[in-house]
Amino acid sequence: MKIHRRGLLLGAAAALALPSRSEAAPRTLVARPSKLQIAPEGYPETDIWGFEGQAPGPLLRARQGARLQRRLVNELPVPTSVHWHGIRIDNAMDGVAGLTQAPVAPGETFDYAFDLPDAGTFWYHAHTNSYEQVARGLYGALIVEEADAPEIDREDIFVLDDWRLDHETAQISGDFGAWHDLSHAGRMGNILTTNGKFDLKRAARRNERLRLRLINAANARILALSLVGLEGWIMALDGMPLEHPVAAQGALRLAPAQRMDLIVDVTAADEETAHLAQMDDNGKWWSQVAWDITGSASSQRRPAPMPLPPNPRQAVPGVKGVRTVTLAMEGGAMGRLQAATYGGKRLAFRDLAERGQFWAFNGTVGRTDAPLAEAALGETLRIRIVNDTVFPHAMHLHGMHFREVMKDSDSLGPLRDTLLVQRGETREIAFVADNPGDWLFHCHMLAHAAAGMTTWIKVARS
Ligand code: C2O
Ligand code: CU
Numbered sequence: 001m002k003i004h005r006r007g008l009l010l011g012a013a014a015a016l017a018l019p020s021r022s023e024a025a026p027r028t029l030v031a032r033p034s035k036l037q038i039a040p041e042g043y044p045e046t047d048i049w050g051f052e053g054q055a056p057g058p059l060l061r062a063r064q065g066a067r068l069q070r071r072l073v074n075e076l077p078v079p080t081s082v083h084w085h086g087i088r089i090d091n092a093m094d095g096v097a098g099l100t101q102a103p104v105a106p107g108e109t110f111d112y113a114f115d116l117p118d119a120g121t122f123w124y125h126a127h128t129n130s131y132e133q134v135a136r137g138l139y140g141a142l143i144v145e146e147a148d149a150p151e152i153d154r155e156d157i158f159v160l161d162d163w164r165l166d167h168e169t170a171q172i173s174g175d176f177g178a179w180h181d182l183s184h185a186g187r188m189g190n191i192l193t194t195n196g197k198f199d200l201k202r203a204a205r206r207n208e209r210l211r212l213r214l215i216n217a218a219n220a221r222i223l224a225l226s227l228v229g230l231e232g233w234i235m236a237l238d239g240m241p242l243e244h245p246v247a248a249q250g251a252l253r254l255a256p257a258q259r260m261d262l263i264v265d266v267t268a269a270d271e272e273t274a275h276l277a278q279m280d281d282n283g284k285w286w287s288q289v290a291w292d293i294t295g296s297a298s299s300q301r302r303p304a305p306m307p308l309p310p311n312p313r314q315a316v317p318g319v320k321g322v323r324t325v326t327l328a329m330e331g332g333a334m335g336r337l338q339a340a341t342y343g344g345k346r347l348a349f350r351d352l353a354e355r356g357q358f359w360a361f362n363g364t365v366g367r368t369d370a371p372l373a374e375a376a377l378g379e380t381l382r383i384r385i386v387n388d389t390v391f392p393h394a395m396h397l398h399g400m401h402f403r404e405v406m407k408d409s410d411s412l413g414p415l416r417d418t419l420l421v422q423r424g425e426t427r428e429i430a431f432v433a434d435n436p437g438d439w440l441f442h443c444h445m446l447a448h449a450a451a452g453m454t455t456w457i458k459v460a461r462s
Contacts, residue, residue, distance in 0.1 A: 002285065029057070029082065029112075031126070031138060032075035038163055038191065039170035040198055046163075046170050048137035049076055049126075055196050056159040056217070057124070057140030064119040064144050064311075072110045079103035082112060083127035083398075084142060085257060086239045086417045088313075089114045091437025094398055097128035099367070099438055099456065104128075118311040119146040120239025121213040121259040123159070131219060131446035132176040135164070135187060139217045148309050150235075150263060153297065155211040156202065158276070158289060160254075162189035162218035177450065183333040183358040185391055186220025186256075186445035192278060192288065200289045204266045204274065206296040209305075211235075212262040212276070216254040220445040222392060222420065223254040224279040229268025229293070233305065236261035240401055240415035241308035251279060255394035255420035257444040261308070265301045268293045314415060316380060316403045319430040324382040325373045327441075329421075331359035331452060332389045340365050340452075352452075359389070359443075359452035371458040372441060375433035381457075382430045383441075387421045393448060394420050397457070399439040402431035418444055433459040 034053030035045040051057025062068055074080050081103055083095035093114040097103035104110045122142040126133035141157045164173040164187060181187040194200040204210065210230070216223050233245035234252070238259050248262050268274040274291040331337035331349075339348045340360035347365075352358065357365045361372070375381050382405060385395060396418040404413030405428040412430065421427050436459045443453035 027069070027071060028073050029070040030073040030075055031080050036137070036196055038193060038196065038198065039165060043170040046165060046172060048172065049133060050137045051140050055137030055139070055161070057138070059141050059143065059157065060124065061143045061145065062116055064116060064147060067113060067115050069111070069113040072104055072112060074104045074106055074108055077106055078129070079105050080126050080128045080133060080138070081110065082124055084112070084114065084122065084124050085396075086120070086122040086259070086401075087114065087142070088117050088400060088435055091399065091435070091439070094437070094439070095127045096398070096440050099440060116144045118239060119144045119309070120236055120241070120311065121157070121215060121261050122239050123215050123217065123259070125217065129450075131187065131450045134217065134446055135176065135219050136172060141213070141215055143213065146309050150211065150305050150308060151209070152211045152263065153208040155213065157213045157215070158194050159215045159217050160223060160288070161193050162221040163191050163193065164189040165191055177356060177447065179353070179356070181220070181447045182356055182451040183353070186447040188220055189218065192221075194289050202289060202291045204291045204293055206266050206269055206293055207299070207301055208266045208297045209302055210264050210266070212264060214254060214260045214262070216256050216258050218256050220256055220447065222256070222394070224251040225254060225288070226251055226277045226279065226285065227264060227275075228277055229266065229272055229274030229291070230264040230276075231267045232262055232264030234260060235263050235305070235308050237414050238401065238416040238418060240314070241310055242414055243307060243310070245305065245307055253420065255392070255418060255444070256446070257394060257396055257418045258420070263305050266291070266293060267301070270295055313434065316412060316430050316432055319380060319382060319405055319412065322380045322382055322430070324384055324428070326362070326384045326386060327372065327455070328362050328386045328388060329359065329393060329453070330363070330388050332391050333358070335389045342366065357452045359448055361453065361455050365452040367454045367456060371438070372455040374458040375460065377433065377436055377460045377462055379433045380430060381433055382428055384426065384428045385419070385421050386426045387423060390423045392420055392422045393453065394418050394444040395441065396444045397431065397439060397441050399435045399437065400431050400433065402429040404428065405430050433457070435459060436461040
């Protein structure tokens with residue numbers, strides 16, 4: 001594999017350092033405008049919106065079973081709210097403006113407090129006009145530590161984002177909700193950062209063992225990542241440990257909002273460079289993070305790691321014969337959608353387009369008063385997702401992880417909270433509706449969610 005040094009769309013040199021992040025996270029979480037050097041040196045700083053003025057926002061880190069409390073302080077010019085993506089949370093703390101809480105007006109605050117039942121790699125992000133607010137930088141990593149952590153030499157959290165910047169001013173392109181983004185693959189960017197940096201560098205020694213926590217915070221880009229000079233295992237997906245870690249080989253796909261925990265050993269030799277590489281649309285690989293290797297930590301690799309300790313309530317028992325709800329996705333450019341219901345009215349596709357709406361679930365555009373399904377508390381529910389569009393969609397269920405039901409119905413996939421459904425595919429998921437409340441179920445290509453791909457599931461309180 002040929003690896004290209006970064007030096008792409010905007011120029012050549014490396015970005016300046018981010019302001020350093022404090023380990024002791026603040027009690028408040030201030031959403032505010034700020035500036036960040038995203039583009040390479042020589043370009044101006046970019047105006048962003050960030051938690052504590054950073055993108056990614058402050059690292060929130062706690063032990064499994066702990067309670068997390070943060071006062072959101074909104075210093076933005078617009079209303080906002082915070083969603084704690086992947087946490088099995090109390091519904092009232094889920095942060096979905098208009099469903100679980102009112103949006104927090106400029107100058108106002110909202111107190112979030114919730115337990116962390118699962119260890120893993122999670123994240124938080126704005127959930128009011130997400131397609132704009134996440135694109136402006138309102139997101140951060142939320143790490144919940146296992147009581148029994150695996151033996152490693154070092155951990156790195158990599159939050160990847162795909163920014164759309166103006167080629168001259170390096171400012172975030174203000175075309176949120178552009179029709180092309182809404183109706184095609186979503187808002188794609190032109191500069192891919194890791195932890196806000198265009199060209200992230202690390203150092204390591206041969207045979208060191210690293211834990212890498214990858215978070216895709218991009219609005220729409222499905223990442224294809226690969227390891228060079230690093231070898232190891234996928235340990236967890238969307239925060240949930242795999243029962244059997246799998247070799248991290250070939251292209252590792254990470255859809256928007258998905259996470260992947262890797263444990264890797266440095267196999268590159270002294271004076272070589274290891275990479276986390278990323279494949280562009282033309283199949284060309286670029287270095288996303290580069291490790292300069294000096295010396296050797298030991299003469300050989302360690303034995304394969306044990307699986308991460310399982311989180312509580314992992315099982316999805318008996319999916320055969322349980323109630324199945326169908327979610328038919330239609331619409332978008334080059335799709336078959338002729339007409340759909342929007343705001344209680346039946347509208348032709350072109351009339352929907354005029355309103356910036358392009359996608360339908362089961363013939364209806366956007367979130368409706370009635371949920372997609374109402375589940376009894378503890379009921380196992382299956383959702384059959386039929387992607388009758390020519391674009392991939394990353395479906396995210398709030399509040400509960402699900403497992404994919406494999407084709408033969410006999411096996412279940414790993415626990416996830418976001419499933420990538422390719423064009424034309426039909427995939428099924430199953431989950432135990434054990435978390436009461438109103439839970440959003442939407443495409444995490446955020447422009448798609450804004451343009452119709454949002455519904456919800458109601459889980460009864462008793
Ligand atoms: Cu990560 Cu409804 O979102
Ligand atoms: Cu989508």
